Amino acid sequence: MASDAPLEERTEGRGTADRGFDPADRLAERERRGLRRDLTPVADVAARSPIADDPGADEPVFDGPEQVIFAANDYLGLADDERVQRAAAETAREVGTGAGASRLVTGDTPAHRALERDLAAVKNAQRALAFSSGYATNVGVISALSPDVVFSDELNHASIVDGCRQAGAETVVYDHCDPSDLQARMDERARATRAGTDESWLVLTDSVFSMDGDVAPLETICDVVESFGAWLMVDEAHATGLYEGGGGIVQREGLSDRVHVQMGTLSKALGSQGGYVAGSESLIEHLLNAARSFVFSTGLAPPAAGAAREALRIAREDDAHRERLWENVARLRDGLDAAGYEVWGETQILPVVVGDRKDAMALDDRLREHDVVAPGIRPPTVPEGTSRIRVAPMATHTEDEIDRCLAAFREAGRELDLV
Structure with missing residues (x-):
């Protein structure tokens, strides 16, 4: 009969070496270094919501005032759009709530195929392939391409870094955006490579x-890549859907080909x-055979595919959402500048740089006291001396809410002597 005693008690006194782990000690070390994080449940995925303290294993209690959320990546505010919710519900009824298996077994549904056709059309590609997450997409694609050498921007997302590691590539x-x-560096590698040795470069x-809200100089990067006969992979996670026709920076700059x-x-x-990847027919066929995060994962849930397809349609056809987003971005940037803050970036991501990590986290706390949620970002996520508040407006924020955010920054900045 199995014992009801905790595992730690059941293994006491056996006289064996301790080959296990001490999560509490590791957590205490994170606490000591100021790196501990907590979950903060929200009642609604929207531009405004009550937020609960981390309840651990208990049910969250939403007993505080509604907060205005400037911390989400739902830039167009479509997560709670009725049309998108209706598409998810209809797909669930027609296809099912889950794919039930890998796409290579029985998890490949009409919902997936319809989404992928629309993504390919938006990205001006022959074909697209949907993965269960953006992280799984990057890790799966990079490892499946298995390049000999990768050249990676120093501020690329962690999923790209992990994809390089899993691929075993050098x-x-x-330097960032340089x-x-x-x-x-490509010249140096070319000179160091023995004559006649062929390497695949990505x-x-x-x-x-x-985190910085800036944009890679893609056209010049294309020129460099092409001069060496290498391949280029661009992560459009924070750009997809935000430009004309629902595309990203690649489409804005006319670089699809x-x-x-x-x-x-x-x-987002x-x-x-x-997540998704778009490219040539042969690329997609290779990935659906070789990307382990695709092959060995249950297919994307059909309701998620249906919701994404409807959101993509809105992004392609409804200019009003994008226009409202960029109006909110401009209003916030101008107001933060006027308040005396240093604001980086050139996109919908507005990093308000305060420098010191303690100042950034204190500003985060003070903003929450004003019922505004905008997260403090500190090392190691960003370099030392560049701790910041990451402000992410949404198309569904009202003018009053933008003004409320600016007022909170002004008051909190004065209280903390930051402006």
Whole structure:
């Protein structure tokens, strides 16, 4: 009969070496270094919601005032759009709530195929493939391509970094958004490579960088990549759906035919869940055979595919959402500048840089006291001396809510002597 005693008690006194783990000690170390994080449940995925303290294993209690959320990546505010919710519900009724198996077994449904056709059309590609998450997409694609050498922007997303590790590729990191440094490092590699040795090279960059809000100079990067006969993969996670026709920076710059692998997410501006890759027919056929995170995962849930497809349709056809987003971005940026803050970036991501990590976390706390949620970002997520508040407006924020956010920054900044 199995014992009801905790595992720690059942293994006491056996006289064996301790070969286990001490999560409490590791957690205490994170606490000591100021790196501990907690979950903070929200009642609604929307531009405004009550937020609960982390309840651990208990049920969250939403007993505080409604907070205005400037912390989400649901840039177009489509996660709670009735049309998107209706599409998810209809797909659940027609197809099922889950795919039930890998796409290579019985998990490949009409919902997946319809979404992928629309994604390919938006990205001006022959074909697209949907994964269960953006993280799984990057890790799966990079490892399946199995390049000999990758050249990676120093501020690329962690999923790209992990994809390089899983691929076992030699990784050369180039200076952030610096095509000249990329070219120098590719030149150096070319000179060091023995004559007659063929290597496969993959250049990796985000288009919009999630913490700095800046944009990679993709056209110049394309020039460098092409001069060496390499391949280019661009992560459009924070750009998909935000530009004309529902595309990303690749489409805005007219570079669809120069980027070999276009990656993106369904989980941000498209208000759903999952990731995708778009490219040539042969690329997609290779990935669905070789990307382990695709082959050995249950297919994306059909309701998520249905929701993402409807959100993509809205992004393609409804300019009003994008226009409202960019109006909110401009209003916030101008107001934060006027309040005396240093604001980086050139996109919908507005990093308010305060420098010191303690100042950033204190500002985070003070904003919450004003019922505004905008997260403090500190090392190691960002470099030392660049701790910040990451402000992410949504198309569904009202003018009053934008003004409320600005008022909170002004008051909190004065209280903390930051402005």
